[in-house]
Amino acid sequence: MSNFEMLLADNPIVGAIRNDEDLDLICKSSIKIVFVLYGSILSIKKINETLKENDKIVFIHLDMLEGLKSDQKGIEFIKEVINPYGIISTKGMTLKYASNLGMLTIQRIFMLDTLSFDTGIKSVHTFSPDAVEVLPGIAAKAIETLGKEITQPIIAGGLIKSKKDAIAALNAGAKAISTSCSELWEFEEKSL
Template structure:
């Protein structure tokens, strides 16, 4: 399953991060092959996933941001079995471990605020062994390079990516993908 993700971002490293459902159709019509869903609720999630999959795109649900589900293993199992996304994104280490045990592709989102959060994040990744890591904010090529070299897990740069130069610098630093809510970047 993770090979599918790697193949998609290798083919097109720009990931459409949808934080407003009004942008979903634009993301689906973009050249992106992967969508990170950062919004939605228990009522619309199944339909959103179906719509994205019908467009032959992959979708990863940020389960911390979806409304109506508790952030636990039962919700994770329900999402996996009934909604059937390609994987999940979360900041919660316990959910990464649980997703891995359920054979769900798991992307761990890490916020890099200072040297302590860098150290804590790397240690967390050693423990959870996610399929990929999303680093926030993504405009820190030196940190991308450090995290990737220490963990050897694919890194996605996300947050504050605003132009082509940011994309190029992140990819040169070793990021396999760029997640952004900036529609102009989706079509680069």
Template sequence: METTRTKQAALNHATFLERLAAHRMIASIKDPRHIETALSLRNQLSGVFLLTGHIGVIQGYVDVFKQHELPVFLHLEKIGGLSTDNYGLDYLAKVIKPTGIISTKTNVVKTAKKMGLLTIQRFFLVDSEGLDNIAKSLALSEPDIVEVMPARIPDIFDKVKAFTSLPIITGGLLYEPEQAESCLRHGAAAISTSKPELWKCIGSSLLTTR
């Protein structure tokens, strides 16, 4: 069973990294009404971050995205009724089976990775101390991908890239395509945003090429 989980995790990782390189835009879904929009753009998105729902409906959401071959990550602090202890994460990995998870908590990321889930650790930067905390947390949790927020400080990505080779996703406080483009120019691997109007900007040359 563990070998199967490891192989599936490696496949999920490789697939998602390929989509990150190809599309560089992630749909963060806070409103279930935006699920259809994301599905309609599935060939233009790297994947989906699900920030809505509860334990009673989340299986259905995940299944829909998987049916359309769109990688789906659950933000565990945003999903109602889902425990993040060992039992809850084991249930998530064995039954709900998303591509992976997003969490701000180092211990949750570390445990989820052991369960064979692709892991994204989200950090909020408010000062220079936060930058030091990223380095310390990454050494402990060893996530697959880093998400740094907010996106309106793109020059900070160079500092993060100085101590990790992991892909860096960014989002938060993005309102215009030009703001997303600035993040990509400064080294972000992809943009995550909950604004459907920005999901549709992926045709821009700056959003599709490095």
């Protein structure tokens, strides 16, 4: 088991933040791992610093960051100037650039139908991210099937709004769940 997989096992609830209000809430929470799903080239450094000051492990979703291309130079900028723990992207080349710079990578894939499932698996095999975030996270059957096809830890994200949703995703084989539902941020691992 990799260090990152152990980190997910110890912290199965990942906070996903979409605005400054979420940032304030998550800083007051016991959540350890945070997915940043907003920001711009002008604000991301301060968002990252605020989270780090509050002892959070930060992953920035580059596809949602305004004003910065996710090309090689953009990734170099993120690494050198922002320095998060890792990045999230749906784009394989973005993951490759980040991995080449020693950053942890999470590939976000959408399981909408058989074609997207097959394409997602092929992409994971091609770009070898450190983890895979599958959406929607409430699709237990897709999580279970994906777990048979890849070796990376699975993080279930999207539409997880209740403890029941979180438990179903974890029971299907996800190592963790990511949620913007702040009510779930305070659940202890033992209560899941």
